[in-house]
Amino acid sequence: MSEKILDEISHRRFNPLTNSWLLVSPHRTKRPWQGQQEAAVANKLPDYDPKCYLCPGNPRAAGDTNPKYENTFAFVNDYSAVKEQQPEYEHHLIQLRQENDRPDLEASLLKAEGVKGVCYVLTFSPKHHLTLADMSAKETLPVIDHWTRIYANHLAASNPLKELVAKVSLSVSQDEAPTPKDEYRYMQIFENKGAAMGCSNPHPHCQVWTTSSMPEEPGKEMDAMAKYRKDHGGRHLLADYVKLELAKAERVVWENDTFVVICPWWAVWPFEVIIIPKRHVRCLLDFTDAERLHFAEAIQEVTRRYDNLFECSFPYSSGIHQAPLKGTQEEIDNSYLHMHFYPPLLRSATVRKFLVGYELMAEPQRDITPEQATVRLRNCGGELYRKSLS
Amino acid sequence: MSEKILDEISHRRFNPLTNSWLLVSPHRTKRPWQGQQEAAVANKLPDYDPKCYLCPGNPRAAGDTNPKYENTFAFVNDYSAVKEQQPEYEHHLIQLRQENDRPDLEASLLKAEGVKGVCYVLTFSPKHHLTLADMSAKETLPVIDHWTRIYANHLAASNPLKELVAKVSLSVSQDEAPTPKDEYRYMQIFENKGAAMGCSNPHPHCQVWTTSSMPEEPGKEMDAMAKYRKDHGGRHLLADYVKLELAKAERVVWENDTFVVICPWWAVWPFEVIIIPKRHVRCLLDFTDAERLHFAEAIQEVTRRYDNLFECSFPYSSGIHQAPLKGTQEEIDNSYLHMHFYPPLLRSATVRKFLVGYELMAEPQRDITPEQATVRLRNCGGELYRKSLS
Ligand SMILES: O=P(O)(O)O[C@H]1O[C@H](CO)[C@@H](O)[C@H](O)[C@H]1O
Numbered sequence: 001m002s003e004k005i006l007d008e009i010s011h012r013r014f015n016p017l018t019n020s021w022l023l024v025s026p027h028r029t030k031r032p033w034q035g036q037q038e039a040a041v042a043n044k045l046p047d048y049d050p051k052c053y054l055c056p057g058n059p060r061a062a063g064d065t066n067p068k069y070e071n072t073f074a075f076v077n078d079y080s081a082v083k084e085q086q087p088e089y090e091h092h093l094i095q096l097r098q099e100n101d102r103p104d105l106e107a108s109l110l111k112a113e114g115v116k117g118v119c120y121v122l123t124f125s126p127k128h129h130l131t132l133a134d135m136s137a138k139e140t141l142p143v144i145d146h147w148t149r150i151y152a153n154h155l156a157a158s159n160p161l162k163e164l165v166a167k168v169s170l171s172v173s174q175d176e177a178p179t180p181k182d183e184y185r186y187m188q189i190f191e192n193k194g195a196a197m198g199c200s201n202p203h204p205h206c207q208v209w210t211t212s213s214m215p216e217e218p219g220k221e222m223d224a225m226a227k228y229r230k231d232h233g234g235r236h237l238l239a240d241y242v243k244l245e246l247a248k249a250e251r252v253v254w255e256n257d258t259f260v261v262i263c264p265w266w267a268v269w270p271f272e273v274i275i276i277p278k279r280h281v282r283c284l285l286d287f288t289d290a291e292r293l294h295f296a297e298a299i300q301e302v303t304r305r306y307d308n309l310f311e312c313s314f315p316y317s318s319g320i321h322q323a324p325l326k327g328t329q330e331e332i333d334n335s336y337l338h339m340h341f342y343p344p345l346l347r348s349a350t351v352r353k354f355l356v357g358y359e360l361m362a363e364p365q366r367d368i369t370p371e372q373a374t375v376r377l378r379n380c381g382g383e384l385y386r387k388s389l390s
Numbered sequence: 391m392s393e394k395i396l397d398e399i400s401h402r403r404f405n406p407l408t409n410s411w412l413l414v415s416p417h418r419t420k421r422p423w424q425g426q427q428e429a430a431v432a433n434k435l436p437d438y439d440p441k442c443y444l445c446p447g448n449p450r451a452a453g454d455t456n457p458k459y460e461n462t463f464a465f466v467n468d469y470s471a472v473k474e475q476q477p478e479y480e481h482h483l484i485q486l487r488q489e490n491d492r493p494d495l496e497a498s499l500l501k502a503e504g505v506k507g508v509c510y511v512l513t514f515s516p517k518h519h520l521t522l523a524d525m526s527a528k529e530t531l532p533v534i535d536h537w538t539r540i541y542a543n544h545l546a547a548s549n550p551l552k553e554l555v556a557k558v559s560l561s562v563s564q565d566e567a568p569t570p571k572d573e574y575r576y577m578q579i580f581e582n583k584g585a586a587m588g589c590s591n592p593h594p595h596c597q598v599w600t601t602s603s604m605p606e607e608p609g610k611e612m613d614a615m616a617k618y619r620k621d622h623g624g625r626h627l628l629a630d631y632v633k634l635e636l637a638k639a640e641r642v643v644w645e646n647d648t649f650v651v652i653c654p655w656w657a658v659w660p661f662e663v664i665i666i667p668k669r670h671v672r673c674l675l676d677f678t679d680a681e682r683l684h685f686a687e688a689i690q691e692v693t694r695r696y697d698n699l700f701e702c703s704f705p706y707s708s709g710i711h712q713a714p715l716k717g718t719q720e721e722i723d724n725s726y727l728h729m730h731f732y733p734p735l736l737r738s739a740t741v742r743k744f745l746v747g748y749e750l751m752a753e754p755q756r757d758i759t760p761e762q763a764t765v766r767l768r769n770c771g772g773e774l775y776r777k778s779l780s
């Protein structure tokens with residue numbers, strides 16, 4: 001049924017979402033490892049840390065004090081990568097023309113543009129020691145509601161999705177993110193979990209960066225989705241993909257009524273998964289109340305299985321791609337919400353896959369097939385390993 | 391003279407080589423760091439390690455024994471990501487048609503192709519404890535000669551560069567890489583240096599992966615270079631870029647008669663540099679004897695400055711992009727050899743820049759400008775810091 005030969009030979013697979021290839025070397029995990037070992041993370045944190053800048057009631061680096069919040073809490077990052085206010089940037093071609101006889105070269109080889117935006121930090125819980133894997137779907141629901149509210153708050157006035165805002169009932173009762181003055185193009189919700197993924201504070205939180213420009217990755221996906229729809233009589237790339245994967249079954253880790261968790265055909269990270277809704281959903285605002293809970297359930301399944309896999313607090317970066325904050329009706333309707341998880345661990349709690357030399361210079365390369373990863377992740381459902389330890 | 395405003399505001403810069411953007415947030419290095427610290431690497435290694443599988447005379451993982459080599463030594467990786475022999479891959483559309491009513495979807499959403507090739511490991515020196523930073527340009531020359539020889543050995547029979555082979559006098563006296571049976575499309579020479587960059591053995595070495603397919607990154611560059619040449623009356627993108635940077639001077643770290651070391655306008659990694667020849671050079675075989683020594687000098691300057699910057703053995707991945715092993719005369723002539731260095735450290739020997747959540751999901755983001763990095767790298771030339779310590 002599956003193409004078994006792909007377990008044996010080196011091959012490339014194509015990622016239709018980003019229009020790029022990766023190299024798969026299934027036999028390669030046999031090599032000996034004398035390199036860096038990650039510290040296995042014990043997760044013996046207290047539920048409150050007086051020095052944490054995300055715990056309720058604590059002072060933050062730049063002087064503000066956190067409220068005594070009960071579920072989630074959002075604030076503008078004290079060290080934002082982008083800001084709402086800054087001088088405009090204009091490339092000074094005329095000035096350059098005097099220094100240099102090639103203003104045309106400047107324009108194509110030294111190209112830049114200003115970017116405005118706002119960067120939020122959003123905590124998942126007041127409890128310092130929790131992770132999404134420890135939280136039930138019901139406990140995670142306020143996070144999804146908060147994402148939805150922040151997204152709604154930042155839609156451009158011209159966005160046709162605006163009319164949905166009034167119809168969605170959200171349980172967020174507090175910590176509303178400030179409404180920005182400007183109109184932004186895209187909102188990237190993402191989580192860096194664990195020191196191995198550059199997370200600088202273990203308190204459960206994600207970030208939400210909103211920018212006046214369309215970033216590279218969602219931009220590539222938007223192009224691919226638009227082209228696919230045009231070439232396939234209006235059908236959605238991810239709708240077709242979900243249908244195909246459900247029929248073939250060999251890369252499906254888990255599903256509920258609304259979502260499928262898949263190790264995608266084109267996965268780069270060893271245990272990469274994607275959460276895709278079965279019906280066409282453009283953005284968080286398209287979800288019903290029941291679907292938001294199903295989303296929380298899917299996230300719970302992924303994060304718990306990750307922790308169970310190597311019996312550790314599994315590091316990853318995750319992110320949601322959805323409709324832009326500002327865009328044409330067509331761009332909005334071409335969008336198909338999904339969530340990526342990119343986890344670095346390969347063989348144990350301490351041995352990761354490094355995407356380095358060849359991967360950076362030539363092409364991403366993976367050592368186990370997505371089909372092998374699927375079997376591993378399918379087999380580690382059940383209770384969170386930590387629960388049975390305590 | 392420079393566009394000083396870019397030191398103050400968040401902006402995007404365009405990479406004309408890969409046709410993509412990155413986000414620059416110059417004010418962001420001020421944020422506190424409570425995350426992972428890299429182990430500062432002391433480099434107190436012995437000059438011979440009986441357990442190292444790269445030291446002369448030692449047995450390797452798969453059973454072979456290394457010769458007592460004197461300069462460089464190349465062998466086929468015992469755990470190669472690609473191999474010279476494997477079964478052919480054909481996508482079994484007919485079989486699939488019976489399981490699934492959408493063979494057309496398979497073809498566009500589950501695309502794969504077999505990849506053959508050969509992966510070499512190439513040591514830089516018999517001495518276990520050395521790095522390129524410790525080696526003089528003259529000591530590094532055998533490495534460049536060996537790269538040139540391996541490249542020459544793998545050129546497809548149809549490659550017009552073949553006729554250069556006889557003209558180049560190379561000082562490699564030993565350890566010839568075997569000639570492959572097949573014709574390969576591209577050769578990627580790269581080094582992973584340091585545990586932080588996934589290097590599993592500190593013995594100084596690089597890898598050379600040769601594949602039947604054109605990998606993503608050099609493929610993108612080839613396209614961009616071809617388009618630029620077509621749009622600019624036959625001029626080369628990197629030739630124009632070097633001219634421009636030499637005129638502006640603010641991103642030039644170092645130069646000799648043949649090469650410029652630049653923190654490129656579009657650098658993603660904090661102290662990323664690119665080595666570019668001043669004249670049009672398509673591949674290693676185009677270099678004169680003097681130019682190969684100049685290349686060794688440029689690599690020496692980069693690696694020594696890196697080590698001096700934070701007084702540590704500086705981790706990086708580096709790689710050479712050049713003409714394909716197999717290609718049309720036009721593809722060969724459009725190629726312009728250059729060498730990238732992607733080092734992860736940001737603020738000290740122990741604090742790195744993580745390219746994680748936002749970078750993976752949305753767009754690469756950097757915290758200091760390439761102009762600031764240039765000043766730092768310019769100011770740390772001079773003797774290798776370790777030399778004055780001992
Ligand atoms: O081949 P090595 O040195 O064992 O392995 C290293 O380099 C390879 C090529 O960049 C990567 O695929 C591996 O993840 C990395 O650990």
Ligand SMILES: O=P(O)(O)O[C@H]1O[C@H](CO)[C@@H](O)[C@H](O)[C@H]1O
Pocket residue numbers: 192197198199200421743744745746747748749755
């Ligand atoms: O914002 P943080 O958590 O301090 O920082 C982390 O996430 C950012 C967004 O992915 C990255 O740019 C940083 O390199 C990483 O350390």
